[in-house]
Amino acid sequence: xxxPFWRAWFxxxxxxxxxxxxxxxxxxxxxxxxxxxxxxxFLEALHGHLLLSGNAYVEPLLIGGTLRELHLLRPxxxxxxxxRDGWATGYDYRAGGVTRRMGTA
Numbered sequence: 860x861x862x863p864f865w866r867a868w869f870x871x872x873x874x875x876x877x878x879x880x881x882x883x884x885x886x887x888x889x890x891x892x893x894x895x896x897x898x899x900x901f902l903e904a905l906h907g908h909l910l911l912s913g914n915a916y917v918e919p920l921l922i923g924g925t926l927r928e929l930h931l932l933r934p935x936x937x938x939x940x941x942x943r944d945g946w947a948t949g950y951d952y953r954a955g956g957v958t959r960r961m962g963t964a
Contacts, residue, residue: 892929893920901929908934916950918961 890898908915912934920928932952940960942948949962 888926888929894928901931904931916952 892901914934916932918930936953938951940949
């Protein structure tokens with residue numbers, strides 16, 4: 860069975876993460892993705908985002924090039940930034956009146 864991450868996009872290092880997920884590999888970080896969620900809670904929320912909105916966005920926290928944490932972003936707060944050619948060049952995440960732009964890596 861494939862990992863649920865095959866449909867999720869990582870903002871930093873995304874192409875590598877998605878390629879690994881498509882091969883069915885799951886990163887060990889999934890068992891404890893961050894300090895507020897355990898693996899089952901994280902995966903349940905990820906699946907909920909996919910089922911309710913059709914998209915799921917995972918932002919990794921990298922320190923020194925090493926993956927430390929995974930955080931889910933609410934899909935209703937994410938919007939695609941298009942380049943001149945129509946392809947995604949980044950994403951805007953809106954929360955608390957602040958917009959943060961993230962690249963596609």
